Amino acid sequence: MNGLIRFCLQCTDKLSTLAMVMSLSSSICAAQTMFRGNPAHTGLYEGNGPRELHGLKWKFPTGGRILSSPVSESGVIYFGSYDFNMYAVDAASGQQKWKYSTLGPIASSPAIANATVYFGSYDGRFYAVDAATGNLKWKFKTDGDRRFEAKGLHFSLPATQTSSDAWDMFESSPVVAQGMVFFGSGDGNLYALDAVSGELRWKFTTGDVVHSSPAYDSGTIYFGSWDSYFYALDAATGKKKWQFKTGEDNVAHNQVGFPGSAAIINGIVYVGCRDAHFYAIEAASGTLKWSFDNHGTWIVDSPSPVGNNILFGTSDPPFLDLLDAASGKVISKLKMSAFVFSSPAVADDVAYVGMLNGILAAVDLKTGKQLWEFQTDLSRQNRDFYLASDKTINEPVVFRSAWENNWLAVERLFTLGSIASSPLVVDGTVYFGSTDGYLYALY
Numbered sequence: 001m002n003g004l005i006r007f008c009l010q011c012t013d014k015l016s017t018l019a020m021v022m023s024l025s026s027s028i029c030a031a032q033t034m035f036r037g038n039p040a041h042t043g044l045y046e047g048n049g050p051r052e053l054h055g056l057k058w059k060f061p062t063g064g065r066i067l068s069s070p071v072s073e074s075g076v077i078y079f080g081s082y083d084f085n086m087y088a089v090d091a092a093s094g095q096q097k098w099k100y101s102t103l104g105p106i107a108s109s110p111a112i113a114n115a116t117v118y119f120g121s122y123d124g125r126f127y128a129v130d131a132a133t134g135n136l137k138w139k140f141k142t143d144g145d146r147r148f149e150a151k152g153l154h155f156s157l158p159a160t161q162t163s164s165d166a167w168d169m170f171e172s173s174p175v176v177a178q179g180m181v182f183f184g185s186g187d188g189n190l191y192a193l194d195a196v197s198g199e200l201r202w203k204f205t206t207g208d209v210v211h212s213s214p215a216y217d218s219g220t221i222y223f224g225s226w227d228s229y230f231y232a233l234d235a236a237t238g239k240k241k242w243q244f245k246t247g248e249d250n251v252a253h254n255q256v257g258f259p260g261s262a263a264i265i266n267g268i269v270y271v272g273c274r275d276a277h278f279y280a281i282e283a284a285s286g287t288l289k290w291s292f293d294n295h296g297t298w299i300v301d302s303p304s305p306v307g308n309n310i311l312f313g314t315s316d317p318p319f320l321d322l323l324d325a326a327s328g329k330v331i332s333k334l335k336m337s338a339f340v341f342s343s344p345a346v347a348d349d350v351a352y353v354g355m356l357n358g359i360l361a362a363v364d365l366k367t368g369k370q371l372w373e374f375q376t377d378l379s380r381q382n383r384d385f386y387l388a389s390d391k392t393i394n395e396p397v398v399f400r401s402a403w404e405n406n407w408l409a410v411e412r413l414f415t416l417g418s419i420a421s422s423p424l425v426v427d428g429t430v431y432f433g434s435t436d437g438y439l440y441a442l443y
Contacts, residue, residue: 032072033112035173039216040264043304045425049347053372057441058094066433069109069422080106098134108171118174118181138198143187148209148226150253166410173213184210202238213261224258242286247275261302272299290328301343313340337391343422354419376417378436
């Protein structure tokens, strides 16, 4: 056993199946200016991250929890906070360069292009600010953001009452391509705005909230909606190319829709769903290539390619799953100590993964061994109350009366300094946010 992570292989697999050499094209992993690093959202980063944890380089305080994932451009880290602000912080020193205030929490990740920072806020507006100064260039008003909602959500009582979903915790993060910026909204639309002027080019209406972050590849925008469909649209016109129907749960509404985003790799769309399946879909046609049944466990995060395989995390029970990208066959399952909502960042042969117990782990993908872990201060402080001795979440404590109010359960989890923000790897440093309100830089 390896403490936090116990490496579990299927009985028919050998440890050597993970001993692979990653051959990544520069077109996949060159950029670090958008959610998951690039328009295709692969979560791959150039260079090496820390194989040994030397220590905390710095941590930057905000006034609210951080669910936004950081991005990087020219030595500056950009990210949003629940304190209503978008921040620009010097990557080397952790010193604030500027902040821009909105009228609501920011739970999306920014995109950087044209010397501009693009991001959305729960105030229902989408912003473009100057990357160097933080001065507003333009803003666009949507029809308003909201979370997914349903009656009897997650078996909550009374069953006839409509409630918003506490587990719908992210906003859609923008992608910039073809002179436009694309993003989803809780108003059910996918928007395409002129990246320079902010004028509406087109919008596409789905049947429910769109908090999935759109991915772009070869003139097409790919995204999922809480209406249980995954869509492919022509980026220039917004015309639908195809839609793919997933499963849904009509009893408790807890297994439906797309909170996470897809990765587009070699003409295949890889995406997880809250219907507890992971899908490989032909990007050109929308035809199902294969699906993986996760047996009731949500897949909230976004995947990363590892050689000829695909890597993603799961919620409860928590694993890092490695599947053969061509067939969907399980290569390995790495047991984690807590729910994985943070998408893995892969640099060279190491995956960096955050968990809702406030722990970030570095895993060697060749051996399946944990290299190191980092625990937030809040996680250590609340260990006796919320964490078991093996650092797993004390679910009876956290989820007591969850049937009555799921928001209480999520708030208890967040007091662990949860890491739902997806890590960013730049120049040997790992950056990520926590619900304790800090952005961390580890080296």
